[in-house]
Amino acid sequence: MAVTSEATVNGGAMRTYRIAILGCRGRGTSAARAYHIHPRCQIVGLCDLLPERLQTLGEELSVSARFTDLDDMIKETQPDIVAMPTATELHYDLCMRVLEYGTHIEVEKPMCATLDQADTVLRKVRAKGVRMAVHHQGRCGASMRAITTAIKEGRIGELRYMTASGKGYYGGYGLMNIGTHLVNNLLHLAGHCRSVSAMAHTDGRPVEPEDVLSSPSGMGTICGERITATLHFDKNVTGTLIHHRFSQVDSTAYGIEIMGTDGRLFWKSGEAWHLPNPHFVPDGANDQWVALPLSYLDGFDPGGAANEADYAFVDEFVQALDEKREHLCSGVAGRHVMEVLMGIFESAAYGQRVLLPQEDRHHPLLRWRKEHGLDDPEPLPRDLFTWLELEDQRLGR
Numbered sequence: 469m470a471v472t473s474e475a476t477v478n479g480g481a482m483r484t485y486r487i488a489i490l491g492c493r494g495r496g497t498s499a500a501r502a503y504h505i506h507p508r509c510q511i512v513g514l515c516d517l518l519p520e521r522l523q524t525l526g527e528e529l530s531v532s533a534r535f536t537d538l539d540d541m542i543k544e545t546q547p548d549i550v551a552m553p554t555a556t557e558l559h560y561d562l563c564m565r566v567l568e569y570g571t572h573i574e575v576e577k578p579m580c581a582t583l584d585q586a587d588t589v590l591r592k593v594r595a596k597g598v599r600m601a602v603h604h605q606g607r608c609g610a611s612m613r614a615i616t617t618a619i620k621e622g623r624i625g626e627l628r629y630m631t632a633s634g635k636g637y638y639g640g641y642g643l644m645n646i647g648t649h650l651v652n653n654l655l656h657l658a659g660h661c662r663s664v665s666a667m668a669h670t671d672g673r674p675v676e677p678e679d680v681l682s683s684p685s686g687m688g689t690i691c692g693e694r695i696t697a698t699l700h701f702d703k704n705v706t707g708t709l710i711h712h713r714f715s716q717v718d719s720t721a722y723g724i725e726i727m728g729t730d731g732r733l734f735w736k737s738g739e740a741w742h743l744p745n746p747h748f749v750p751d752g753a754n755d756q757w758v759a760l761p762l763s764y765l766d767g768f769d770p771g772g773a774a775n776e777a778d779y780a781f782v783d784e785f786v787q788a789l790d791e792k793r794e795h796l797c798s799g800v801a802g803r804h805v806m807e808v809l810m811g812i813f814e815s816a817a818y819g820q821r822v823l824l825p826q827e828d829r830h831h832p833l834l835r836w837r838k839e840h841g842l843d844d845p846e847p848l849p850r851d852l853f854t855w856l857e858l859e860d861q862r863l864g865r
């Protein structure tokens with residue numbers, strides 16, 4: 469269905485991609501700002517169930533084609549790409565609905581709530597002959613590009629192992645929320661993940677089937693206040709992923725330390741650091757982390773409203789479609805992230821290593837409960853703070 473116009477960019481006639489944004493709250497605003505300033509994209513429609521959100525974003529970006537019905541938007545605006553920055557529990561249904569129109573799609577992370585949902589979406593993507601991207605923008609941003617370049621230049625020698633940690637959210641929730649970005653970046657650096665071994669504790673003891681809960685923010689089914697996982701990648705690289713609940717959420721705790729035979733790198737959103745020493749020596753001479761220079765893509769305005777990594781994610785979509793190849797954060801890559809997440813839950817529940825990709829695509833925690841005679845967990849409040857209060861009450865605190 470793609471209808472495209474021609475624009476002259478860098479002296480050549482190049483296609484402008486028509487973008488429709490489905491969901492105009494926080495993430496929709498962020499995505500729309502990035503598409504809006506990209507010279508090869510034109511936002512042709514905005515859609516939200518709430519007219520005030522449509523109006524706010526429409527006025528900021530001067531987009532007058534505003535809809536409260538997604539079918540109307542797609543039929544009237546004929547987009548090439550529909551971006552779906554919506555709540556996680558809507559991803560599956562919205563992807564399946566939008567794919568009916570044969571447009572390329574991008575969806576926020578995590579891709580879906582279960583692996584069988586992700587499989588079904590990818591089957592439809594293939595059947596429709598379109599491309600899918602999952603909005604793991606950190607993999608495309610300047611700080612990850614700086615890390616990738618440093619590794620390619622041999623600045624840490626041979627990559628050996630990595631340690632990634634979340635922001636201090638309740639472990640299972642942090643895994644589904646921030647863990648998706650961390651795992652996606654680990655996969656970017658180390659390649660395919662072959663297996664996972666994980667421990668999950670709630671209230672200081674290994675998790676039990678009763679600790680399997682409906683997630684806050686609609687992120688499916690989770691368990692574990694504290695999760696520690698070991699990931700085994702191709703090329704004999706290992707990674708440790710830590711999602712532990714702390715009394716306060718701390719964004720500075722979020723990052724990945726990357727160890728090589730000759731040095732270390734540290735990645736976090738918008739920052740990249742190098743330490744030319746593989747072993748920590750607190751002697752003042754060899755323990756100085758040095759910031760790596762970050763370079764922005766052409767067309768990005770660091771003083772503007774758009775986020776740098778979102779812009780790079782959009783640019784990658786344009787390049788991928790031009791070159792008829794997958795996005796760096798493709799649907800297949802997004803599903804592999806979910807295989808790792810579900811593998812971690814399964815390993816923690818059953819107390820054994822899980823080989824990937826797993827054959828059983830149903831949620832492992834629901835299977836675990838069922839095997840112990842328990843139904844699916846009751847729905848809980850979406851709001852994180854209310855959810856945590858109830859969880860603390862359940863644990864007798």
Ligand SMILES: NC(=O)c1ccc[n+]([C@@H]2O[C@H](COP(=O)([O-])OP(=O)(O)OC[C@H]3O[C@@H](n4cnc5c(N)ncnc54)[C@H](O)[C@@H]3O)[C@@H](O)[C@H]2O)c1
Pocket residue numbers: 490491492493494495496515516517518521536537538553554555556558576577578603604605645
């Ligand atoms: N990539 C990141 O860095 C990052 C950061 C935070 C959150 N997220 C992800 O973003 C998602 C949440 O984004 P948000 O906070 O902007 O979502 P939200 O749920 O707060 O807002 C989504 C908007 O979509 C609209 N909407 C829902 N269904 C619709 C429909 N059928 N038709 C039209 N409009 C519809 C809602 O009215 C709402 O305004 C989650 O999946 C979360 O994991 C990603």
